[in-house]
Amino acid sequence: MSDRALRAATQVLAENWRGTYTVPAAGLYPHQWSWDSAFIAIGLRHISPRRAQQELDAIFSAQWDDGRLPQIVFNPRLDVQYSPGASFWHSERIPGSPAVPTSGLIQPPNHALATLLVHQSDPETSERRRFLSRSYESLLGWHDYLEQRRTGASGLVHIVHPWESGMDNSPFWDAPLAAIGASFGSDIPRPDLNHADASHRPSNAEYGKYLYLAARYRDHDCDDRDDAYPFILEDPAVHALLIRSEWAMAQLADLLGADSAGHRRKARELTDALESLWDDELGCYVANDVVAGAKQRFRTVSGLIPLLVPDLPRTDELLRTLSSEHFRLGGTALVPSHDLTAATFDSARYWRGPSWFNTAWLIAEALHERGFSDAARALATQMADLGLDHDFPEYVDPHSGEPRGTQRFSWTAALSLDLYE
Ligand code: 9WN
DSSP, X not given: OOXXXXXXXXXXXXXXXXXXXXXXXXTTBOSEEHHHHHHHHHXXXXXXXXXXXXXXXXXHTTXXXXXXXXXXXXXXXXXXXXXXXHHHHOGGGSTTOOSSOBOSOOOOOOHHHHHHHHHHHOHHHHHHXXXXXXXXXXXXXXXXXXXXXXXXXXXXXXXXXXXXXXXXTOGGGHHHHHTOOOOOOSOOOOGGGGTSOGGGSOOHHHHHHHXXXXXXXXXXXXXXXXXXXXXXXXXXXXXXXXXXXXXXXXXXXXXXXXXXXXXXXXHHHHHHHHGGGEETTTTEEOEEETTTTEEEOOOBGGGTGGGGSTTOTTHHHHHHHHHSTTTOTTTSSSOBSBOTTSTTOOSSSTTSSOEEHHHHHXXXXXXXXXXXXXXXXHHHHHHHHHHHHTTSOSEEOTTTOOEESOXXXXXXXXXXXXXXX
């Protein structure tokens, strides 16, 4: 990597650092986000393994009694800058919440994988700070929450809000949201539109449903016991990240001299369960609406992320789909979030087409782990180049590579440091 690229990425990460964690972007996202911090830590380890550890420490210190790691840890002084904030959630009123104000929802479980990579980058500092043993305890609680409280009869992990997928307006959620008659009402705060073009963001109609679901989950004390709750989905990327993280837990257990067999067994069980989301005709995994009992048959980047799962029976098919006209690996900017040929594809709007850097990293990591080193390096180099050329955008138009959303975005800068050199 060139000195200029290293300096530019380091500068963004320094600007967005808040003493113990990094905000995703100064204006649009002024708090700490859960899966962002794990991706940021993966990049930060190349410039400061200690800061990478602190980034993860900060999210672990906001863990709920039931083990969940919250979607967002709020800075209450910036309440009006982001909606819904601390004053919407009032997490201090919910039994089992931590001392700091948080959202009650979760995000995808990439934390054990990040913990392993951060530890491996500087085992000495990690040992001195007891990073591994402390993190492992938190991760055990986090995975227990997902595998006990959030797993249904299918053996697949459940999400209860589009935000929990990290891919908020994916076409996967269109029908499940449309089936919910209620909405939050017409007075929908949109501070996000002060920082990004409305045509790059989810619509007001979607926000009405997002806030309705969040308020309903909150008003039921976030206890996962609302029998008539209307949004329960199984998402391939969330489930695949849990599997990949369960394999990372096995490695962490080995490093700590703890029992790793249970983690390997669990990872295999979770991998067997994933098979029910396979769609032969589409050549990828799809989401399942548990409430309606209906598969959401779209090709999205979420359905390709299982490539990260070791010993996956569908690797060849997924690689074919990734290179096909639907995602055009190598022939377009990064990996589009949605099928380039679909009627629902939109090259500008958030998770309905634009290419994101975190999902590109997950695919690059999967290619690297499968031994496709050249393809992994090519994708990582493209990420680094696009990041540097466009001031580290949140996402890009897959056809033109033009920046969309906000800029000086932390995970874009962080992951551009991970080049498989
Ligand atoms: C809601 C912070 C987050 C990412 C998500 C991305 C976006 C939030 C929002 O920003 O979601 O969590 O306000 O739109 O979809 O993946 O973690 O960067």
